[in-house]
Amino acid sequence: MLSFGIVDDDAVSRLMLQTIIEKGGLGEVVGTAGSGIEGEKVLLETTPDVVVIDLLMPDQDGIETIIRLKEQGFQGKYVMISQIENKEMIGKAYQAGVEYYIQKPINKIEVEAVLSKVNEQWKISRSLQEIRESLTKLNLLHTGLDQPRKKRTAREIMHQILMDLGIVGESGGRDVMDIIEHLTLHHKAAGIPPLKELYEITVRSHKVGQLDVDKECKAIEQRIRRTVNAALTNIASIGLTDYSNPKFEHYAPLYFEFQDVRLKMKEIDDQDKPEKGKVNIKKFLQVLYLEVMDRMKSEG
Structure with a gap:
């Protein structure tokens, strides 16, 4: 069954689309969002097969959201939905990767017809993929050769970890990746240098003028703190x-202090009495560095 994500700043439209999809037996809605920026984050976390996305949204329009998702490796199919009839805008949407366009106001019959086509295409694509995989296995069996496993780069490993943590789209994600990549290339000890030193190295790698180094270091620290908190x-x-989710069991005790996780859970569960949890940036970067190095060794 297909999984769907819905991104639309109109709550009524989101509910209507979800009802049509799920009651019509077209698939399961695994994530919804009311803005482009929120949608980007939700879609990277839930990775649906198909995204139904509004063209015009106040913070980040549908086309920009699709482009940003593709840059971050998201591979779902896109269906655009909007009141806009401007051919130039619709053309840009198709260029960005949209496969179908649904005109608002939402019409149940049209939505079902379009998404049924998407469903059929997905089934055909999956069948072809399964055939290709079967032929590859048969070929390997016939030749007696094992398919060589491509060794992933530090950034590819980090991308997967940040996706698991739901922070690939965060502004500090790039800073984190720059720091860890530098450590994997130039640092061999188990411990990591002081944070200030790491921030300065990152800033200088961006070729920032001397007078701006302190200012940029503070900006990096703020971005990373927000990202780790996210x-x-x-x-x-x-x-x-x-509580038994594999991601929680792996990342919660490894990347964070136990009391900080408990405080954050309490804050989320009881928003009337928020607890001010903190984050340990150095521990987060230390653990991420060690895990990336460990995975690179195991794949090498």
Whole structure:
């Protein structure tokens, strides 16, 4: 069964689309969002097969959201939905990767017809993929050769970890990846250098003028702090829903202090009495560095 994500700033439209999809037996809605920026984050976390996305949204329009998702490796299919009839805008949407366009106001019959086509295409694509995989296995069996496994780069490994933590789209995600990539290339000890030193190295790698180094270091620290806090929030949310979730069991005790996770869970669960949880940036970067190095060794 197909999984769907819905991104539309109109709550009524989101509900109507979800009802049509699920009651019509077209698939399961695994994530919804009311804005482009929120949608980007939700879709990277839930990775639906198909995204139904509004063209015009106040913070980040549908086309920009699709482009950003593709840049971050998201591979779902896109269906655009909008009141806009401008051919130039619709053309840009198709160029960005949209496969179908649904005109608002929402018409149940049209939505079902379009998404049924998407469903059929997905089934055909999956069947072809299965055939290709079967032929590859038969060929390997016939030749007696094992398919060589491509060794992933540090950034590819980090991308997967940040996706698991739900922070690929966060502004500090790039800073984190720059720091860890530098450590994997130039640092061999188990411990990591002081944070200030890491921030300065990252700033200088961007070729920032001398007078701006301190200012940029503070900006990096703020971005990373927000990003690590977002990771803590995402993991705590998973723990509230399912304490035995593999992501929670792996990342919660490894990347964060136990008391910080508990405080964040309490904050999410009881918003009337929020607890001010904190994050340990150095521990987060230390663990991420060690895990990336460990995975690179195991794949090497």
